[in-house]
Amino acid sequence: MSDETFPQPRDKRLTEDEVVARLSSGSTIGIGGWGSRRKPMSLVRAILRSDLTDLHVVTYGGPEVGMLAAAGKLAKLTFAFVAPDVGPAAVLEPHFRAARQSGKLQCTELDEGMLLLGLQAAAWRVPFLPTRVGLGSDLTLVDPSLKTVRSPYPGPDGGEGEELIAQPAIHLDAALVHLNVADDRGNAAFTGPDLYFDDLLLEAAAQRFVSAERLVPSGELAAAAGDVTRLRVSRLFVDGLVEAPNGAHPTSCDPDYGRDEAFQKTYLGTAKDPALWDAFRSDWLSFATEAEYQAALAARPTEEAAS
Amino acid sequence: MSATDLTDLVRRADVCAVAVADTFRGDGEILANPIGTIAMIGGRLARATWEPDLLMTDGEAGLIANDEATPAKGDRIIETWNPYRRMFDVVWSGRRHVMMGATQVDQHGNQNIAGLGGTPTQPKTQLLGFRGAPGNTINDTTSYFVAAHGPRVFVPKVDVVTGIGYDRAAELGPVAARFHEIRRVVSNLGVFDFETPDHRMRVRSLHPGVTIDEVVEATGFELAIPEDVPTSRLPSPEELRLLSEVIDPAGTRFKEVPDPA
Numbered sequence: 001m002s003d004e005t006f007p008q009p010r011d012k013r014l015t016e017d018e019v020v021a022r023l024s025s026g027s028t029i030g031i032g033g034w035g036s037r038r039k040p041m042s043l044v045r046a047i048l049r050s051d052l053t054d055l056h057v058v059t060y061g062g063p064e065v066g067m068l069a070a071a072g073k074l075a076k077l078t079f080a081f082v083a084p085d086v087g088p089a090a091v092l093e094p095h096f097r098a099a100r101q102s103g104k105l106q107c108t109e110l111d112e113g114m115l116l117l118g119l120q121a122a123a124w125r126v127p128f129l130p131t132r133v134g135l136g137s138d139l140t141l142v143d144p145s146l147k148t149v150r151s152p153y154p155g156p157d158g159g160e161g162e163e164l165i166a167q168p169a170i171h172l173d174a175a176l177v178h179l180n181v182a183d184d185r186g187n188a189a190f191t192g193p194d195l196y197f198d199d200l201l202l203e204a205a206a207q208r209f210v211s212a213e214r215l216v217p218s219g220e221l222a223a224a225a226g227d228v229t230r231l232r233v234s235r236l237f238v239d240g241l242v243e244a245p246n247g248a249h250p251t252s253c254d255p256d257y258g259r260d261e262a263f264q265k266t267y268l269g270t271a272k273d274p275a276l277w278d279a280f281r282s283d284w285l286s287f288a289t290e291a292e293y294q295a296a297l298a299a300r301p302t303e304e305a306a307s
Numbered sequence: 308m309s310a311t312d313l314t315d316l317v318r319r320a321d322v323c324a325v326a327v328a329d330t331f332r333g334d335g336e337i338l339a340n341p342i343g344t345i346a347m348i349g350g351r352l353a354r355a356t357w358e359p360d361l362l363m364t365d366g367e368a369g370l371i372a373n374d375e376a377t378p379a380k381g382d383r384i385i386e387t388w389n390p391y392r393r394m395f396d397v398v399w400s401g402r403r404h405v406m407m408g409a410t411q412v413d414q415h416g417n418q419n420i421a422g423l424g425g426t427p428t429q430p431k432t433q434l435l436g437f438r439g440a441p442g443n444t445i446n447d448t449t450s451y452f453v454a455a456h457g458p459r460v461f462v463p464k465v466d467v468v469t470g471i472g473y474d475r476a477a478e479l480g481p482v483a484a485r486f487h488e489i490r491r492v493v494s495n496l497g498v499f500d501f502e503t504p505d506h507r508m509r510v511r512s513l514h515p516g517v518t519i520d521e522v523v524e525a526t527g528f529e530l531a532i533p534e535d536v537p538t539s540r541l542p543s544p545e546e547l548r549l550l551s552e553v554i555d556p557a558g559t560r561f562k563e564v565p566d567p568a
Contacts, residue, residue, distance in 0.1 A: 034391060061436075081436035092435065100422075103429035109421065111441040113395045132399075132486075133442035136471035136479045142427040155482050162482055193368040194390040 012186050012241045016046035016290050019209045019240055023047070023174055026054045026075070030119070030170075030205055032177030032198040033251060034060035036084045036259050038190075040178035040211050042247035042290045047073060049286060058170055060115065060197065062251060063267060066095030067285070069105060070270075070277055077105055078170060080112040084264055094271030109142045110134075110167075116197060118170035123203035128166040135165060175205035178248045179233060180256060181224045182212035186238030189225030192254035195232050202237040211244040213256050246294055317541050319495060319567060320345060320560040321550055322514045323452075325542045326498045327406065328353035330450045330491045334404050336360040338370070338397050341406040344563040346452040348376045349493075350406070351554045352546060364389060374553050398439065401486050404448040406493075410434055411465040412451055414508045414528040416489035416501055418444070418470030427467065440469035448488045454563050456494035458527040473506035495564045496522050498539055503531045512539040516567060 020043070023029065033039040044064045047055070054075040057068060061082030068074045082096040099105040110118070117129040130149055140146050146168075151161030177198040182188035188210050190198070202208040210233060216224045225231055247253075250260035250267065267284075270276040287293040327349020331339045334353075339361040341350035347366075354361040355374045365371045365383055368391065372384040389397070397403050411419040421437050422430025443449055449470060453460055468475060476484035492499040497513040509531035513522060515538055523530065542550065550560070 079436055081438045083435055092433075097433040100433040101425070101430065107428070109437055111437050112439045113398065113442040116392065116395060131442075132445050132483070135441075135445050135483055136468070136475035136487075137437070137441035137444075138421075138427065138468040139437060139441055142467075156485070157482060159482075196391050200392075 009185060011184070012235075012239060013184060013215075014209075014240045014242055016042050016211070016242055016244070017050075019043055019176070019242060020046045020050045020052065022207060022240070023052055025052050026056075027173035028056040028058060028171065030172040030175040030201040031057060031059040031064055032175070032196060032201050033062065033248070034196050036062045036251040036264065037194075038178050038192065038196065038198075038248050038253050039064050039251040040176040040209075040244075040247065041249055041251060042178075042244040042293075043176045043209065043211055043242065044068065045285060045287075045290060045293060048281075049288070058115070058119075058172060058201075060112070061093070061096065063093065063264060066093045066099075066271070067267070069099035070095040071281065071285070074099065074105060076107070078108040078110065078115070078118075080110045080115050084268060085259075091268070094268055095277075098271060107142075109139060111137075111139065114139075114165070114167045115170070116200070117167040119172075119197065119200045119204040121167065121169035122171045123200055126169065128168050130164040131167055132164060134167075135163075170204060172201065172205035174207040174209065175201040176209050176211070177201055177233075178211045178213075178244065178253065180213050180253065181221065182210055182215055182233075182241060183218040183221045184215050184241065185218060186210060186233075186235035186241050187218065187221055187231060188212055188233035188238070189221065189230040190232060191224075191226055191230060191256075199232050199237070202233060207240075208238050209240045209242070210238050211242040211247045213245055213247065213253060215241070215243045244290065246297070247290070249294075249297065317515065317547075318561065319514060319516075320564040321542050321547060322539050323493060323495060323564050324349040324352055324550055324555075324560055325546060326491075326493045326512075326514075326539050327452060328356065328546075329498075329540075330406065330493060331358055331361060331404060334358055334361060334448075336362070338362045338364070338403040340364060340403055341452070343406070343408050343452055343454075344376075345454065345560050346406045346408075348550065348555045348560050349452075351376055352549060355549050355554065356546060362386065374549070376555050376559070395442075398442055399446055401446055403446075404450065404490070405443045406450040406452055407440065407443065407470065409451045409453060409460065409470070409492075411460060411462045412453065412492060413462055413465045413472060414530075415474040415506065416451075416470075416472035416492070416508065417465045417468045417475060418451060418472070419465035419467045421467045421469050423466050430467070437469045441471065444470040444487060444489070445484070446486050448490050450489070450491040450493065453492065453494040456496040456522070456525045458525060461526040461528065463528040473501055477506075496525060499530070507531055509533065510536050512537040514539045515541065
């Protein structure tokens, strides 16, 4: 029949605030990137201006953890580290430290690899994955619920099976990640040095949200990504999509932009005094929309941006 | 140039770099993964001299062939793409020797980078977190570099065990701990190992100009001290040239370990 109609493809495009409207207080949210690299900050800013509270964040932590903690949004954190950068000159995250030391933030501490396995187990719908990682360390002290499992197969000496850590699945209610480029259906690519764990976070989550520096038609995605091997996020695992240029600011989004060192330094300095944090929150984290935040950034005097 | 001349010229950071390099001696074709300024410089020195088959990172997502400690992005000779997640394949395969830092290290070689004081769930001082220390120490040969040797770092018992030492490994038993090895601790004062009957930390060598009393004073537990304590070896002229002209021409190593006053 010529007048027969078929359904349109899903339109997954959302604003930051529409994503946040789909999240609920008390839920478990995985955040992509690592340290101060490719964090979905425009979505984090939307959470900061929302009335969401009591969140459980799971992440390879950077400044988003400190911001959410300082703003009173965090009830629980699952982490292997939190640092605005990690390397020879590792800087500690002062807002996260204050929250942790207050005893008010409930924490599940893990080895970095256990976090990977917990997300993988959730993605594969198995209750745990066995690993040697964690044996003998104090991780079992900080998390008494962490169990071991005995291999049903003979050990390397032919004797009893090995006892291993049973890393439980880490199920996410939602995952938020930021990528360089996506099409409007939710396929996305990283064009920087590393995907990190972003695909895995999406696959471990019930609701999956991607923000991207730019959206292109599907036919142009592979070219925009540079190579098909960079098309690592499939729309199979994406429910909502946000176009967010400069959306990782102040964290880096290689190769599109580096970290805004001056801005991050200012933010880190606000842990010294609650009044400084209040002023920072009011100046930078209280805009009604992401567009206003970006406009205010663009309007900064150049010497301030460089200082 | 005579040996005496060289002793006068040699700087503490160079001795540390050479001691780090010697830590990787004999490792062959594995990932040498030193973390930190002098640790990285010493690792690069090992590869540029006695251990040409080592693989090393650029600190980001590449394994690079460069001798420079921190080559500019465009100058990196990338041997393989090694993104964050791929690193666990290497770590868990055992084909790696990592050298980490330590906020605390104890006589059994336990390491702490997670927190100080308080309780496991509420540290008085929160540090970085466990990072990859549990997985590193149960899977791979591990060494530590400490730039400022003192009794608050070398403690009788660490507050939190992030990297496991020989007492924890012994509790696990020979099967679970079969990949565990803490090879060395290199500090600004000397080189230490665990080659004692009960795997307690031993003085392996003292850097030139350092006395055993100085080290005992700076260590919060009883070290095993051999009758004759060797002096850490000096860099060879070629090693000094590599350090100053190729690996670390900017001299970042002298900032991490300044010369003694």
